[in-house]
Amino acid sequence: MTVETIAKTYLNYINGEWVASSNQEVDSSISPANSKEIVGYIQRSTKEDLDEAVAAAKIAQIQWRKLSGVTRGDFLYKVANVIEQNIDDIAETMTREMGKTFPEAKGETARGVAILRYYAGEGMRKVGDVIPSTDADALMFTQRAPLGVVGVITPWNFPVAIPIWKMAPALVYGNTVVIKPAHETAVTAAKVIKCFAEAGLPAGVVNMVTGSGTIIGQGIVDHPDIAAITFTGSDQVGKAVGQGALARGAKYQLEMGGKNPVIVAADADLDLAVEATISGGLRSTGQKCTATSRVIVQSAVYEAFKEKLVEKIAQLKVGNGLSGETWMGPCASEKQLNTVLTYIEKGIAEGATLLYGGQRVVEPGLENGFYVEPTVFDQVTSDMTIAQEEIFGPVLALIKVNTLEEALEVANDVKFGLSASIFTKDIGNMLSFIKEMEAGLVRINSESAGVELQAPFGGMKQSSSHSREQGQAAIEFFTSIKTVFVKA
Numbered sequence: 001m002t003v004e005t006i007a008k009t010y011l012n013y014i015n016g017e018w019v020a021s022s023n024q025e026v027d028s029s030i031s032p033a034n035s036k037e038i039v040g041y042i043q044r045s046t047k048e049d050l051d052e053a054v055a056a057a058k059i060a061q062i063q064w065r066k067l068s069g070v071t072r073g074d075f076l077y078k079v080a081n082v083i084e085q086n087i088d089d090i091a092e093t094m095t096r097e098m099g100k101t102f103p104e105a106k107g108e109t110a111r112g113v114a115i116l117r118y119y120a121g122e123g124m125r126k127v128g129d130v131i132p133s134t135d136a137d138a139l140m141f142t143q144r145a146p147l148g149v150v151g152v153i154t155p156w157n158f159p160v161a162i163p164i165w166k167m168a169p170a171l172v173y174g175n176t177v178v179i180k181p182a183h184e185t186a187v188t189a190a191k192v193i194k195c196f197a198e199a200g201l202p203a204g205v206v207n208m209v210t211g212s213g214t215i216i217g218q219g220i221v222d223h224p225d226i227a228a229i230t231f232t233g234s235d236q237v238g239k240a241v242g243q244g245a246l247a248r249g250a251k252y253q254l255e256m257g258g259k260n261p262v263i264v265a266a267d268a269d270l271d272l273a274v275e276a277t278i279s280g281g282l283r284s285t286g287q288k289c290t291a292t293s294r295v296i297v298q299s300a301v302y303e304a305f306k307e308k309l310v311e312k313i314a315q316l317k318v319g320n321g322l323s324g325e326t327w328m329g330p331c332a333s334e335k336q337l338n339t340v341l342t343y344i345e346k347g348i349a350e351g352a353t354l355l356y357g358g359q360r361v362v363e364p365g366l367e368n369g370f371y372v373e374p375t376v377f378d379q380v381t382s383d384m385t386i387a388q389e390e391i392f393g394p395v396l397a398l399i400k401v402n403t404l405e406e407a408l409e410v411a412n413d414v415k416f417g418l419s420a421s422i423f424t425k426d427i428g429n430m431l432s433f434i435k436e437m438e439a440g441l442v443r444i445n446s447e448s449a450g451v452e453l454q455a456p457f458g459g460m461k462q463s464s465s466h467s468r469e470q471g472q473a474a475i476e477f478f479t480s481i482k483t484v485f486v487k488a
């Protein structure tokens, strides 16, 4: 039976008003824990809706940029407070809509609050430098100017934190925003945008248009009045977004895939390494761009590590993320489940040994959800598809190496370079890893996932557009530098 009675319809937010799409069409957002459950109806918007949102953002920017950073920051403090008041509802919606467990969803929402407060404070920090001029009578300094309207295109895996870590800096530096959230998590996004509305932001400063990637996402890429685009999502779409933006001279920032390794050195604390591999690889059902997916283990401890890993994984409870007993929820969508199952089949076909899991979970109560077992492959080699491509699911590939040099070679043998971690007690190993590892985040004795909001976040190689988000790094994308020369 389809549970439709509680499903509400969520509207676009344009110029301070909640409005239906111009074609009156909606899509249902279903729960991955039970595909019969409709979480809500969301607008299947048109190019005209996007045009309206961009026009509103463009007009609103004229006044918004004139406010002081402190005043803009004050609005963000208010948004943070409203989200905090609604944290349980937002987190529960996130769990119902994309499947991650309620504690993870609540943690992510709290992280959104902290990000807002961080960037609210940013409104009081310096926005330029004084630089000595060769002319002793002149004053030369830099000033940060906003870009204009920023288009924000976000994925479903962090439906609260990612929109906020893009919107908060965009706003505090004087830009206005049009966001197109992932369609899979548009109800959660609408609840977040409602908090921006309740905080009293002026009309047009934040606008949300839901819809397909090909119409609304592509519309943002092509729109002449959108000055900059910030994107997180797949490698393939990200590259197309970058090309489209470049073609019309818009600024762009891309965060895309990862194929993150953990190296377990012969001297590692194996219990710690096992915990971190499980947490980094399987939390959020492996659907993080920072998730651990390759586990590169020195031969001296390979068998012992493997045994401990499988023993712990066997204890993980898969189920509905709203149940207190659940450790791992479903994949976020049927498409994602099928992607994961296809990669598992490829792993087997290419000769890896399936050590644990590998099956869809269809036990009573879960048969209508997109559940898959946590999965471990043994005897993986670096050339296999499961060791090269981003799976975005709870699949770990164990790779045996003899030396640390070999471990680093394998760790770097992918096109991505987002996050990497090593477990070792040896300072020499740590220093080699920090120096040689081609990744934007290198972590010692800690899992590959988990980003601190006050530090730069982004990848090397093909994981990003070589830019960084979050912390102080955000100012580089969301502003332009003016060099000012004043001669009295």
Ligand SMILES: NC(=O)C1=CN([C@@H]2O[C@H](COP(=O)(O)OP(=O)(O)OC[C@H]3O[C@@H](n4cnc5c(N)ncnc54)[C@H](O)[C@@H]3O)[C@@H](O)[C@H]2O)C=CC1
Pocket: 153, 154, 155, 156, 157, 180, 181, 182, 183, 211, 212, 213, 214, 216, 217, 218, 221, 232, 233, 234, 235, 237, 238, 240, 241, 255, 256, 257, 258, 288, 289, 336, 339, 390, 391, 392
């Ligand atoms: N790095 C990350 O955090 C993420 C990576 N992924 C990877 O991507 C794979 C596919 O997931 P999807 O949700 O399909 O990612 P996607 O890249 O298709 O979607 C990300 C965002 O881009 C939008 N989009 C789609 N087509 C577009 C276009 N032509 N122009 C502009 N925007 C467009 C989507 O509507 C969504 O808002 C996953 O299996 C995973 O490997 C997915 C989500 C997040």
Ligand SMILES: O=C(O)CCC(=O)C(=O)O
Pocket: 157, 158, 232, 287, 288, 289, 290, 291, 448, 449, 450, 451
């Ligand atoms: O590891 C994290 O907390 C952030 C991951 C992330 O940014 C992503 O998956 O898109």
